[in-house]
C-alpha cells in the first residue's frame with residue numbers, strides 16, 4: 275500500500291495507545307497484531323513526536339510542517355521519517371487511514 | 373532512520389527510560405467464591421454465598437479500580453479469586469481492562485470457560501498466559517480434591533475450548549494425594565500444551581485460611597464448630613509431610629541442586645528484625661471487598677487500606693493503615709495511590725517484636741529458603757511475627773538434604789552459616 279503525503283492517518287481502533295512515564299506504549303487489543311504474551315510496541319523519540327501528530331485530522335504533509343520547527347533537520351529528512359514511520363505502523367496494523 | 377516502532381518483550385528489555393511507574397501490575401481478587409470446594413484452599417467461599425456476593429465490589433467499583441490502576445501506570449492486571457469466571461460481569465470487566473490497554477492475567481480452574489468466554493479470549497487476547505489449576509487427571513482424583521461432582525468433566529471441557537480457540541494457557545498442579553499419584557501423566561499431558569515451555573509448577577506446602585473468621589463450605593458447613601478451625605484442620609491433613617515434600621522437590625536432583633546453588637548464594641542470610649524482606653508493598657492487590665493488600669495472601673486488617681473508607685475492606689474490621697480521609701464511606705480509588713506511596717512504605721519498615729521470632733527467624737540463615745512470612749504467620753497465629761512450625765520443619769528438612777545442617781541442628785544456632793552456604 276502506498277503512503278502519500280496528502281493522506282490522513284489515525285491510531286487503529288484495534289490498539290490502545292498509552293503514555294506512561296513519557297513513553298508511548300501501544301497495546302494490541304484484538305488478535306493478529308501482537309498476540310504473544312509480554313509483547314508490546316513502543317516508539318523511539320522521533321516515532322513518538324510523529325505519533326503525537328497523527329490525530330486523524332492532519333495530513334502527513336501537515337505533520338511534516340508541524341514537526342519542522344521542532345527538529346533542526348532538512349525538510350526532506352523529516353518527510354522521509356514520517357513516511358517510513360507511517361509505513362511501519364500501517365504494516366503492523368497500528369495505524370489506519372482516517 | 374529505522375526502528376521507530378519497537379516490538380518489546382516486557383521484562384527482557386527495560387521499558388522505561390525516565391523511571392518506572394508507581395504500579396507495575398495490580399492483582400484483583402474478583403471474588404472469594406468458587407465453584408470448587410478444594411480441601412486445601414486458603415480462600416474459597418461457596419459459589420452461592422449470598423453474603424459474600426453482596427459485599428463484593430460492584431462492576432462500577434471494579435471498573436474504577438482498573439481505571440486507577442491504568443492511571444498509575446500498570447501494564448497488566450491479574451484476575452484471580454476464588455474463581456473469577458463465576459462473576460456474571462467477568463466478560464464486561466475483562467473487556468474494560470483490555471480497552472484501558474491493560475494486559476490481563478487470568479487464574480482459573482477452567483470450569484467456567486464457556487464457548488463465549490473462549491471466543492472472547494481468542495478475539496481479544498489477554499496478552500498474558502492464562503493459568504489453569506489442575507487437581508487430578510481423572511474424575512476420581514480431581515473430585516477428591518475439589519469435592520464437586522462433575523468438576524473434572526467441566527475442567528476438561530474448559531481446557532478443550534481454550535485449545536480449540538488457540539488461547540494460550542499454562543497449567544499448575546496442586547500436589548494433593550490424588551495428583552501426587554499421577555505426576556507422570558500430568559507432566560506428559562502438560563508437555564503437549566502449546567504454551568508450556570517448561571514443566572508445570574506445583575502448589576504444595578499449603579497455606580492455612582487467609583481470613584481468621586467465617587469460611588464454611590458445603591462440605592464443612594458453618595453450623596459445626598469454628599469454620600476456620602475446621603477448614604484449617606482439613607488443610608493441615610492435605611499438607612505433605614516435610615520429608616515427602618523435599619523428596620518431591622528433589623526428584624530431578626541435578627536440576628534442583630543447580631537451582632539451589634544459585635538461589636542460596638543470593639538469598640540465604642539472617643534477615644534481622646525487619647519483617648518484610650520480600651516484594652510485598654512494592655505492588656498492590658485488591659481483595660474482593662475493596663481492601664488494598666501489600667500482597668495477595670496478607671489479609672491482616674492492620675496492613676490493609678480500604679477503598680471503601682470506614683472499616684477494613686476485607687470484612688474483618690478496621691485497618692490501622694487507613695488514610696486520614698477514611699471516615700468517608702465513599703469508594704475512593706485514590707486510596708490505592710495512598711497505599712502505594714504512604715501506607716505500604718511504612719508497613720515495610722515494620723520490625724518484629726515477638727521474642728520467639730527474634731530468637732529464631734531474625735537470626736536464622738534459612739530465611740531465604742523458608743516460606744515463613746508475615747502473611748503465613750498471620751494465617752497460622754494471628755500475628756505478623758511468629759515462626760510457622762510446619763514451614764520451619766520443611767526448611768530444616770531441605771537444609772538437611774542440602775547438607776547445610778546436620779541432624780539435630782537448629783538453623784538459628786549456626787554461626788558458620790556462610791561457610792556452609794558456600795559449600796553447596
Ligand code: SF4
Pocket residue numbers: 732733734736737738739742743744759760761763764765767768783784
Ligand atoms: S526455618 Fe524456622 S526459624 Fe528459620 S526462618 Fe523459618 S520459621 Fe523462622
